[in-house]
Amino acid sequence: MFGRKTKNQNLNFVQIEILPSRKTKVVALAGNPNTGKSTIFNRLTGLKQHTGNWPGKTVSRAEGEFILNDEKFLLIDLPGTYSLLSTSEDEEIARDFILFGNPDATVIVCDASALERNLNLAFQIMQITNRCLLCINLIDEAKRKGIEIDKDVLEKELGIPVIFTNARSGEGIDELKEKIYAIANRIIKPNPRKIHLRKEIQEKVDKLKPLIEKAFPGIYSSEWIALRLLEGDKKIRAAVENGNLLEMINKGLENGNGELK
Numbered sequence: 001m002f003g004r005k006t007k008n009q010n011l012n013f014v015q016i017e018i019l020p021s022r023k024t025k026v027v028a029l030a031g032n033p034n035t036g037k038s039t040i041f042n043r044l045t046g047l048k049q050h051t052g053n054w055p056g057k058t059v060s061r062a063e064g065e066f067i068l069n070d071e072k073f074l075l076i077d078l079p080g081t082y083s084l085l086s087t088s089e090d091e092e093i094a095r096d097f098i099l100f101g102n103p104d105a106t107v108i109v110c111d112a113s114a115l116e117r118n119l120n121l122a123f124q125i126m127q128i129t130n131r132c133l134l135c136i137n138l139i140d141e142a143k144r145k146g147i148e149i150d151k152d153v154l155e156k157e158l159g160i161p162v163i164f165t166n167a168r169s170g171e172g173i174d175e176l177k178e179k180i181y182a183i184a185n186r187i188i189k190p191n192p193r194k195i196h197l198r199k200e201i202q203e204k205v206d207k208l209k210p211l212i213e214k215a216f217p218g219i220y221s222s223e224w225i226a227l228r229l230l231e232g233d234k235k236i237r238a239a240v241e242n243g244n245l246l247e248m249i250n251k252g253l254e255n256g257n258g259e260l261k
């Protein structure tokens with residue numbers, strides 16, 4: 001499973017291919033910093049989380065298990081991140097996992113008082129995975145500030161389930177659990193609104209994607225890779241040219257220290 005390998009083990013792309021066949025379903029908690037991810041993590045796992053620290057790292061993912069309807073889930077608490085395009089080291093751990101960890105469900109945790117800003121990351125995640133939901137946390141704070149959020153409109157506009165939570169009191173956590181279960185088990189199939197790229201960029205992405213997928217079988221997020229190539233990302237380009245893109249991704253996933261800059 002994730003993060004259990006030692007630093008010295010030889011990492012190769014076989015690992016990325018075995019992810020979909022794993023038995024325990026994996027749920028990721030993603031979101032901007034300070035939105036309450038770890039508080040939700042503790043609620044769901046009953047404070048029994050195991051925090052994995054990798055040598056020399058100040059930030060890391062935390063993993064914990066929780067049971068829903070007799071099924072065991074592995075929950076991954078990710079460091080906060082503002083964008084999947086960011087290059088700061090602590091944000092890379094979250095970014096690499098969201099992009100390449102292929103979770104069965106991704107909970108996008110938002111601050112109810114700063115929804116607009118938080119939706120930037122939400123849209124980026126919705127671009128990558130359909131199996132996601134929006135958890136609008138700190139709903140008590142928003143209410144206190146007189147902020148009202150129309151859940152139905154948001155669900156309709158975003159195409160994914162929206163749940164209001166107060167992770168401190170536990171409000172909404174049962175509903176969150178139900179939705180996680182339904183998404184991870186493909187009972188609910190969200191249809192997230194995708195961002196439309198400009199026509200000329202989309203055409204280039206459409207050409208690059210199959211080439212990337214052919215060169216690196218089993219890769220996820222080939223669209224993200226294509227966009228990075230079009231942007232002139234030197235690291236990604238070198239990894240594609242040298243044929244070691246998957247090794248680089250796996251390394252980032254395993255040691256929690258993403259190398260994709």
Ligand SMILES: Nc1nc2c(ncn2[C@@H]2O[C@H](COP(=O)(O)OP(=O)(O)OP(=O)(O)O)[C@@H](O)[C@H]2O)c(=O)[nH]1
Nearest residue numbers: 033034035036037038039080137138165166167168
């Ligand atoms: N009032 C209120 N406080 C909350 C809620 N959820 C979390 N908090 C508080 O918000 C603060 C940040 O919570 P964390 O769970 O550490 O946030 P995080 O998203 O894990 O933060 P990073 O890991 O730094 O990104 C803590 O003081 C929590 O107690 C909530 O729903 N309502």
Ligand SMILES: [Mg+2]
Nearest residue numbers: 037038078079
């Ligand atoms: Mg946290």
